[in-house]
Amino acid sequence: MAQILDGKTLRDEIEKDLKSKIQNLKTKPKLVIIQIGDVAESNTYIGQKVKFGEKIGAIVTHKKLPEDIPEHELIEQIQLANEDKNVNGIIVQLPIPQSVNKEKIIDTISPEKDVDGQTAISIKSLVDGLPTFIPATTKGVLTLLGKNKIELSGKHAVVVGRSTLVGKPTALALLNRDATVTIAHAKTQNLQEITKSADILIVAVGKPKMITRDFVSENQVVVDVGINVINGKLIGDVDFDEVSKIVAAISPVPGGVGPMTVASLFQNLMDAYKRQEN
Ligand code: NDP
Numbered sequence: 001m002a003q004i005l006d007g008k009t010l011r012d013e014i015e016k017d018l019k020s021k022i023q024n025l026k027t028k029p030k031l032v033i034i035q036i037g038d039v040a041e042s043n044t045y046i047g048q049k050v051k052f053g054e055k056i057g058a059i060v061t062h063k064k065l066p067e068d069i070p071e072h073e074l075i076e077q078i079q080l081a082n083e084d085k086n087v088n089g090i091i092v093q094l095p096i097p098q099s100v101n102k103e104k105i106i107d108t109i110s111p112e113k114d115v116d117g118q119t120a121i122s123i124k125s126l127v128d129g130l131p132t133f134i135p136a137t138t139k140g141v142l143t144l145l146g147k148n149k150i151e152l153s154g155k156h157a158v159v160v161g162r163s164t165l166v167g168k169p170t171a172l173a174l175l176n177r178d179a180t181v182t183i184a185h186a187k188t189q190n191l192q193e194i195t196k197s198a199d200i201l202i203v204a205v206g207k208p209k210m211i212t213r214d215f216v217s218e219n220q221v222v223v224d225v226g227i228n229v230i231n232g233k234l235i236g237d238v239d240f241d242e243v244s245k246i247v248a249a250i251s252p253v254p255g256g257v258g259p260m261t262v263a264s265l266f267q268n269l270m271d272a273y274k275r276q277e278n
Contacts, residue, residue, distance in 0.1 A: 001244060001245065002222075002243075002244045002249050002250045004244075004249070004250065005144050005251035006256075007144055007256040008259050010147055010263070011263040014263040014264075015055055015056055018058075018263075019055065019057055022057040022058060022270075025273075028058055028059050029088045029266075029269050029270055030058065030086055030088050031053060031058060031060045031061070031088070031091070032081045033046055033062045033093055034065065034074075034090065034092045035064045035065065035093045036067060036093075042093045042094075042095075045093065046093055052263065056266060058269060065077065067099075068099075071101065074105060075105070075108050078090065078092070078108040078109055079108065082109070082110040082113060088113060088269055089115035089269040089272045090113045090114070091115060091118075091265070092109065094118075106118045106119055107119050115136075117132060117135040117268070118164075118165075126169060126172050126176070127172060129176045133268045133271070133272070134169065134173055135165065137257060138169045138173050139173075139267070139268065140263065140264040141173075141225065143264060144223065144260050145200070145221070152200070153178040153179070154178060156182070156197060156198050156199045157182070157198060158184060158194055158201050159174070159181065159183050159184070159204070160184045160188075160191070160202070160204065160205055161202075161203065161206075161225070162183050162185045163204065166225055167183065167204050170225075174200075174202075179200065182194055195216065196217045199219075199220065200220070201216065201221070202223045202225065203223070203224050203237040203238055205226055206226055207228070208230055208236070208237065209235060209237070209238065210237050210238075211224075211238040211243060213242040213246055215243075216246050216247050217246070217247075218246060220246075222243060222249070223250075223257060224237055224238040224253050224256055227253065227258060234253055234254045234258075237253075240253070
């Protein structure tokens with residue numbers, strides 16, 4: 001049986017650490033979450049963020065805006081938060097409606113408050129390997145690997161999925177930590193051969209149990225980013241029951257990357273707070 005990369009326990013440790021740090025602060029770190037529309041999954045994710053924020057003593061404001069909000073009003077809302085000295089971090093919950101110019105909206109967020117690492121400036125810093133806010137899911141994956149003492153330098157990391165939100169930033173972050181990185185996607189040929197050749201396999205596709213025993217080999221570390229809801233149950237992109245019998249280490253769903261994502265966002269918020277205080 002593989003070693004379990006337990007994101008829940010690690011999330012609880014991060015929660016404790018942030019809580020004790022925030023207790024000693026005169027002013028509390030504040031996060032503004034801007035939601036456009038009413039996507040059910042976003043409501044769930046935002047609920048988790050609000051709950052975590054409450055637990056650690058941060059202030060979280062959730063602004064839910066109508067799907068048909070005029071662009072200039074949306075920009076105004078972000079600018080208000082940019083200018084507010086009491087606000088340390090701003091996120092625009094993704095996905096946002098197709099009618100909204102995503103790049104323009106995200107790039108309105110002031111880079112020093114971009115705690116989800118989605119602005120062009122943050123992404124450019126990630127490309128350049130400079131210090132920046134690493135997108136929360138990617139940061140969660142890195143912390144999960146780091147805390148479990150999984151070496152990245154010189155290892156072959158295969159990332160399945162190339163989205164701007166998860167796949168690409170994760171591949172870049174692994175490259176910045178000296179892994180040799182392969183990015184696979186829907187048009188990749190011989191996917192099984194490629195995934196089998198990985199030392200570290202990161203899967204962010206959104207297809208339940210797509211990675212079966214035929215895609216993995218012994219001694220691998222497998223990180224499952226996928227979240228699929230089937231009959232009200234959370235299922236990963238990796239067939240945990242089959243794959244955990246073969247590989248060396250694996251993150252479960254639920255209880256792996258998901259909890260780490262929320263905790264990582266608030267680590268970024270704390271970093272933003274400290275930088276702004278200085
Ligand atoms: P996207 O739909 O934006 O991207 C999916 C990627 O998977 C695309 O690059 C696509 O390739 C690739 N893909 C699709 N089918 C295949 C296939 N058969 N073989 C290889 N690659 C394939 O999803 P996200 O990146 O936003 O999310 C991925 C998963 O991670 C989802 O389940 C999502 O719910 C979850 N997620 C989890 C988070 C967490 O905190 N744990 C946070 C964010 C997301 P192509 O580009 O060629 O179309």
